Amino acid sequence: MSAPLIIVGAGHAGGRAALTLREEGYDGRLILIGDEPHAPYERPPLSKALLQGSQDLAGCSLCDSARLAELDIEHIAGNAVSRLVPQHQQLQLADGGWLDYAGVLLATGGRARRLPQAQANVLYLRTHDEALALRAQLRPGTRLVIVGGGFIGLEVAATARGLGCAVTVLEAGPRLAGRVLPAVISAALLDLHREQGVDVRLNVTVESIQADAVHLVDGQTLPCDLVVVGIGMQPNIELAAAAGLDVGQGIRVDAHLRTSAANIYAAGDVCEFRLGGLYQRQETWRNAEAQGRHAALNLLGRALPFDAVPGFWSDHYDWGLQTVGVMTPKVVSRALPHGGLLLCYLDTDGYLQGACGWAPGNSVAKDIKLCERLIIAHVPLPSVGLADPAISLKHWLRG
Incomplete structure (x- = not known):
């Protein structure tokens, strides 16, 4: 029996790659390995429809377990890959089991960046289960402080205001989403959130978070019931780095999404590719969709250069x-x-x-x-x- 194709990471990019392989006629053994217990799903609804309670996991899933079984895609859930050995085309699971592979796609995504200290009333939003935990606490009158004025923080702010929460957003920079938006759009975004009753504070730094308050370095104290931290994503590059693959801020790939190791590709949030001559990552739905599909085609030997036009969207009120x-x-x-x-x-x-x-x-x-x-x-x-x-x-x- 020939070795299987293995996708490490069962998020959007990994799930799209698995579905594409079957759509393109690959009928060999196909294994999809994920940390979470769920079938692949899209992340944008986590801060909006799912957080509002207007959508459930099924509504944002790429496919369910029954569909994976129907397509003969082996889904290994909750048993992460602990080691990758490119020299022998093998990988090891957390439970100690080994798998040979003919080709691998690394779609390991990332995790929410954490504050140095752990606090009981601090939540993050990256996964479905984290969204459910946050939704359970967003009740009318809840005093919510959001650390981070990027898209995750602002989308949570908009959803929380719609649920009747009192919301304060703390941004360390001089404007909202300053890394990715032009100043005029940042200003419009700021005006809109303030019009909707969000207390947005720019150029502020958190000193500490207590059980019932956030303390700023300028001496201000903000009483609160809950804190959500949205300060970016940490790409999961550790597996690739330990295997000797070329990494930077992500897993580096060539124009075909191939890593520095033979028969190993990368896609999605963790993939660092050249755009305009510079390495960068794209943490967007559009990129996960396009690269997941593209990497699948190249796993089948197509050797197609990835040249999709980047883009993203974000809804606020x-x-x-x-x-x-x-x-x-x-x-x-x-x-x-x-x-x-x-x-x-x-x-x-x-x-x-x-x-x-x-x-x-x-x-x-x-x-x-x-x-x-x-x-x-x-x-x-x-x-x-x-x-x-x-x-x-x-x-x-x-x-």
Whole structure:
């Protein structure tokens, strides 16, 4: 019997890869190994619909256990991989068992960054079970302090306000989501959350967290019932590093998502790939979906370069944020209906490289889709015309 293909990590990227392998006709032995007890699921609903109680695990799952069994995908749950030995094409499970492999996909994802000290009233949000634990405590009148003004913290803030909680957000930087958003969008996000009753405090540092209060270094004390920490994700690179694979801030791969070891690929949040000549990771739904599918094709010997356009979205109350591509120094601002805004990023030759949109509901989605088409089409755009909302973006696609 030939050795199986093994996917280490049963999250979104790993689950999508497993499903793609079967869709593409791979009928050999296929093993999906995950730390969590659940079948693969998507993470965006954790801070929104699942946290609100309007969706359950089944609603955000890529597939259930019955579907995995139907596809003859062996799902090893709650028994993590403890060791990877590329020289012998073997891996060891936490229970001591060994498995040979013909090829491996590392989709080990990451875990929530933790505060140095453990406190009883501090929660994190990365997994389904953590979302359920948090949901159980979000009751009307709960005084919630969120440490971190990134997307996880802000989406939790929006959900908690909708559930009647009193919410304070603490951000160490000068603006919200400052690493990934332009200043004008950060400012709009700040205004919206404050309009919705969130007490957002910028340029603040936490000194300590007690059972009933958060103490800041400037001497302020914030009474609270619960603290949620959203200070980023720690990629799970330890298995790859111990096996001698090339790692940086993630597991480094080439243009085909291959690691530095033969027959081993990486995908999803843990994957560090080159974009614009620089190594980076993309912690997004879009990236997990695209890389999981792409890595599966290359495990089958396709040797396809990964060149998907990056992007993400985030919903806050009744407003939506969407991005596509990459930001460049040259930016053109385009007004959208009802106070929305589209920022278009051009290179020095006038070709669109990226876009960031902010508008009510999901209305910006059509503009972002058109921008993605313009990026792929490699159409030169005039700055003056691009800034004029009276000229449809479709105009340049037709041209």
